[in-house]
Amino acid sequence: MLTQESNLAGKEGIIRCIFLSEFHATAGSKITCQSPQNFISKHAFDLINAYILPKRELERQVLTVNTLGIKIVGYPVKIDHEKYARNAFYFNICFVCDHYCRSVQYEPIVKKLCEFLIMMEMQYSFLSNDEYRPRIQKMLNKIISDLNESKVCTITEEETSIHLKILKITDDPPEVFDHQVPVLKREFENMSLSECDLTTQQVLPFINGLHHVGKISMLADVENALVKSCIQNLVYYNFVELLPLFKYSNVYMCTRNLQKLARNQDFAQECLSYVALKNDQPIPTIYNVFQIYSQMTHGVNLKTLCIRLSPRQNNINERKLVDYGLKHSLIRCINKYPIFTGSIPNARQKMYNGMNHFDEICCATGLSTIKLEELIDADTNVTILMK
Amino acid sequence: MENPLSIILVKSDSKGDRLLFRYPYVQIKEENETSQNDRKKNPYSITLLEEQQKEGNTMRLAGIDTASMNVQLESDEVLSSLFACKLELANQKFELKINDIRFVSHPALMETKNSFILINIVFALQAQCSYSIVKCYYELSKRLGLGLLYEERRVNYLTKEMKTMLKIHDDTIYDHKSEKIFDTILQKSSLAQCLKTLYFDLCSTGLINVVLNESVTLCFCLPQKAWRARFSDRKTKSQPLIDPEVIDRAIVSLKPYHGFLLLVDPSELLDCVPPSSAKILLQLIESYNPLKSLQSMSSDADLPLDQVYQMVGHLVYWAKATIIYPLCETNVYVISSDAPIHVNSPLVERFANKFPGMQLIEVISDFSLPTSIGHLTTPLQHPARQGRLAQMVLWMLQHHLLMQLHTYVQFMPSYEKPNDTSGLSLSDFGSTPTKQSSALSPEKSPTMSDPLDVPVSSSSVRQIPSSHKSFNSNMSVDDRTGSGKSEEENEDEKLQGLLNSFDECDRLAILKVPASVNFEDLNLMVRLKQSGYFQGEHHLEEIMFYENLRRSQLLQLLDKFRDVLILYETEDPASCFLGFKTK
Structure with missing residues (x-):
């Protein structure tokens, strides 16, 4: 009791x-x-x-x-x-x-x-x-x-x-940022558009788990703030989840929840069938999946992991693997925060204040990650923190 | 949100019930009322439930306490009749929610032969408060009640105070200005003053140290408040409220190998304990050292370990200390995900003051990748430098800027298909040849061919007991007959015995590991596995502590059996509960 x-x-x-x-x-x-x-x-x-x-x-x-x-x-x-x-x-x-x-x-x-x-x-x-x-x-x-x-x-x-x-009373949804990627929950993938409001009807087709909020706003030709509140609404009703942008240069680390994958059979089966690359091949083994998750740590980006463990050979879709891990907080994304330590920052360097990470700066400035990385590497006045 | 809206003191005895005192008692301000009127909507519009909720939310965001207005909308008589509950309801928790206000209390009852006093100290809270915060207020009300009854039994304190307050109420009853009555009560009654201090402490620091009638000391702490105050400089993105439950969970997970780190000067510690337990605290603090584990501190201070746990748990609850793994060279640290480090962070300046000539951002950037103190220093450097680095690490740990990574072990053999030649198998990334030892294994079971067959599948479960039995009977027969068997064969028997503890699939996988032919290695491996250390629940330091192993010993073993073990690094929930979210 x-x-x-x-x-x-x-x-x-x-x-x-x-x-x-x-x-x-x-x-x-x-x-x-x-x-x-x-x-x-x-x-x-x-x-x-x-x-x-x-x-x-x-x-x-x-x-x-x-x-x-x-x-x-x-x-x-x-x-x-x-x-x-x-x-x-x-x-x-x-x-x-x-x-x-x-x-x-x-x-x-x-x-x-x-x-x-x-x-x-x-x-x-x-x-x-x-x-x-x-x-x-x-x-x-x-x-x-x-x-x-x-x-x-x-x-x-x-x-x-x-x-x-009985209505479900949930907490207020979190703020939506440009760099986040909305992902439709599986059970709503075939939702009919006619039940939604006009903005959602316009935005929903672009929510494919790939585009970030800024891009969706551009593609759907809907004002950014409207897209954000629309997505916030979808998050509140649990239709959509917000994940960080998927990049091969991303660094992830595993969390304590990873042990759930080894303990809970049903959960593991769900994970395995989710991360499978092709349906006609045998679904991946828990060993292979767990191995990839376990090697996610500071300093190892997804690209390195893919080269090291070649997930696709084991019928694992690394993208879905990351998605699943983030959704169930088996892993979390480690972001890079540039900090400007010089004396007089220029307009872009002003963003290097330790509060914005790479994705945010890329979204705001329209630079690609590689370009930004080059710029920061060349800048001796910038220190990078990863957290 | 967790601030109390009001404290209400209600008594009930043979002469009836009365609201004796409430604080704060100042009337609602005019401006609030007008703003309320402005917001009034078209009376003919239908308000949907959702809209109402949203409205509530926006008002909450605007910092307007709608609820606090409501407290005063109920008249004192109504409140008094509500909280002077039936005697059978006394001495247990009592909670009443009216619209948006939650009244929380623990009525205290004292019965003598022909009279009784029921005293109810009620805290009015906003209804959205979480369960564990409400629980804290129950506890506070309960303790206050107990303290008051104690003083009543000793010197009739409560009777005297009640008399003073009632007299003031009766003298000014026709005045109808409750403000004035409560003003006078506050001047005359020490209990009322006590409640006032209580209210202010609850709203500001969450730390309470009041003395009832100059004799009973009441120490109490709202942990979420205290921790929030401790990290008030964390104003990066939305800093979630630390739930008391999370802190409780961290305290429960204390282990003898943990250490603790004081967040305040030792001189500031004494206000969190009643005088009676100050001695134990001093004893503990004398042997305090962030390099030492709780166990060694307990033996140094000559205190039982349980008492040390309690003391440390108490300090953590009061936001005076934090749980760490004792500082040592091999600890691996990394920047914690919620570290509030930015250009304008006040921490940057404080760090520079504490360690002149050092830059926080520069120092902490070393921990962007997992790093240990040992890594950052070399034996050639001056030892003072290492000490200084240790000091800086401690400072960063105190501010929860760093978190420690621990290595966890998960037992997980790879179930590869026997005839699988293509694809990436274990042997492909340069481990040991796997086929070599397969001769040792018992007959190949059909389960092996199925890559998905994980230990708990029904077929293998049914197989274990039978095979187990047969092996056992085999062994007993051998023991009786084979007294003259050679050493080597004996060893083999022992190995088999050890292997029997695994089920079919796991056994096959272990047998493929070359180290499994070594009895000692296998023995240790089996022992650790059976103690449940390989389920991702225990980190290496814990295994070393409980199994009395050296790090090198353990690492060697893990390396030998790396084909069936997966290692991963993550945080220890006990030491980073601040960023630890409940999910």
């Missing part, structure tokens, strides 16, 4: 229970209905009902209470009407999950469900009329099983239906 807790801490967890509680005119706060049955005991509910049916200042606000080892997300509501015994009806629909799990993703759903129930109550007295109780129970059962299984749920009561969907 404890290990499970530390593994899942702060991650999204499943819904353990959904319950509907109301403030009964005579019996006070109580649970009307819950799925699965008896998940929240009467005793536990009595301890926390102050946070489930709270004072009116907190009504119609998403409230999450985390105590007694459970986390409850709710949205307390009060409906004023003279038909009720106290001229008002208080209720709350709550989602329960494990105390160590993240629950933000349920907040919009709880809110939406509550708004739906308010409407149902006003129209049909759906909640306050006991006749509907079995239907509510059935509805809760459906919601909890559908949401846990497929993250989407559609419920229809009377003539209305609502759609619930």
